[in-house]
Amino acid sequence: MNLPHTAPGARPGRHSLRARVTWSNTAVFAAVGCAMLVLNWLSVRQLIEVNAEQVAPSTSFPDPPPPPDARITPSTPAMTHEQFARFRTDVLDSLGTRSVLLLTLCTALAALLCWWTARRSLRRISHVTAAARHINDGNLHDRLALNAPDDEVKHLGDTFDAMLDRLERSFADQRRFTAHASHELRTPLTLQRAALEIPLAQGRVPTDLEPALRRSLAATTRCEHLLDALLTLARGESGMITPTPADLADLTRDALNDVHEEAANRYVTVHSELRPAPTTGDPVLLAQLALNLLTNAIRHNHTHGTVHITTRTADNHAVIEVTNTGPVIDPAELPAIFRPFQRGPRAPTTGRRGSGLGLTIVQAITDTHRGHLHAHPRPHGGLTVRVALPAASGPGASPGSPKARSQK
Numbered sequence: 001m002n003l004p005h006t007a008p009g010a011r012p013g014r015h016s017l018r019a020r021v022t023w024s025n026t027a028v029f030a031a032v033g034c035a036m037l038v039l040n041w042l043s044v045r046q047l048i049e050v051n052a053e054q055v056a057p058s059t060s061f062p063d064p065p066p067p068p069d070a071r072i073t074p075s076t077p078a079m080t081h082e083q084f085a086r087f088r089t090d091v092l093d094s095l096g097t098r099s100v101l102l103l104t105l106c107t108a109l110a111a112l113l114c115w116w117t118a119r120r121s122l123r124r125i126s127h128v129t130a131a132a133r134h135i136n137d138g139n140l141h142d143r144l145a146l147n148a149p150d151d152e153v154k155h156l157g158d159t160f161d162a163m164l165d166r167l168e169r170s171f172a173d174q175r176r177f178t179a180h181a182s183h184e185l186r187t188p189l190t191l192q193r194a195a196l197e198i199p200l201a202q203g204r205v206p207t208d209l210e211p212a213l214r215r216s217l218a219a220t221t222r223c224e225h226l227l228d229a230l231l232t233l234a235r236g237e238s239g240m241i242t243p244t245p246a247d248l249a250d251l252t253r254d255a256l257n258d259v260h261e262e263a264a265n266r267y268v269t270v271h272s273e274l275r276p277a278p279t280t281g282d283p284v285l286l287a288q289l290a291l292n293l294l295t296n297a298i299r300h301n302h303t304h305g306t307v308h309i310t311t312r313t314a315d316n317h318a319v320i321e322v323t324n325t326g327p328v329i330d331p332a333e334l335p336a337i338f339r340p341f342q343r344g345p346r347a348p349t350t351g352r353r354g355s356g357l358g359l360t361i362v363q364a365i366t367d368t369h370r371g372h373l374h375a376h377p378r379p380h381g382g383l384t385v386r387v388a389l390p391a392a393s394g395p396g397a398s399p400g401s402p403k404a405r406s407q408k
Helices: 019-056 081-134 150-201 210-237 248-265 285-301 331-339 356-369
Strands: 244-247 267-274 278-281 305-314 317-324 374-378 383-390
Touching: 019 081, 019 248, 081 150, 150 210, 210 356, 244 248, 248 267, 248 285, 248 305, 248 317, 267 331, 278 285, 278 383, 285 305, 285 317, 285 383, 331 374, 356 374, 356 383
Parallel strands: 267 305
Antiparallel strands: 244 278, 305 317, 317 383, 374 383
């Protein structure tokens, strides 16, 4: 896995750990340097004071003249007290000025060295942070696999990888259970539906029992649809697909044929503008994505409402966008409505609620295909849902945008 060495959105500055380490180390260096400067200045001053007795006493007591036969040798004249005081002041002032200048230069150099060492020391931590931002339930198979010395950062990376292993097993077990449970329940429901349909079709049901049997048949049909949705959701969340060339425009065209009768029964007008939108992925899942988007837009609509669906290629992505009329949706309700089994408002055209898995499946399929979904309510009612998948002819980079929440 190739991850950037810095976390997206990180702000290097006074609030970053790197800056705090740099400034704390620099402050310690500057404090120690100032202490050394003061001690050095005091030491020099003490040495000068200790040697103060070499100064000439006073001019009021001149030395006696030498004897006539004495040999005169040149000597250095002794300092007066005033000359020594000026000498001491000049030396201490010069020492203080030069020490302050050297301390300033050394502190600046220390700050640069601290910044460089902090950057090298924290680089792998930034790598771990970038991985934490990048990995989600759609790519739990990615790992850090830090190839580094056996230190605290290596232990952090290994712990993070172990946590991902546990999460991946947990998600896989949950999806496997959903798929197996749905598959096992399909057979008895099929038998139950057949046991109800046959006597109803042959007219062998008493008149007073026929309404109850038809209600049971309708309930069985709803259970079958729910199981189909769960199976699709488990497959969409599996992340295991065989990339196959597909065009969202063709898949949407087929979905329009499937929902034509339902739209007519609910007096909803569907407008389409289908331009080529080639991508790669599982054609069955992508067809389900287009069908769920259309079904959601039709069922959550007003009588005589409208639905607009478009496909196109934009910014190296294959895009499908659906906009519908309908009840006004509070943006704060979108996250809750998006979660599984959180049903949206009662459909105005039928008064029925869906299974609560429509756009959950859309999001799962989008994540599996490394795309992103964005949804926002319209001011006058209705919803706009936009799904962007890596285009077949583009670089195929994952958009990586944050998940958007949407209506079901």
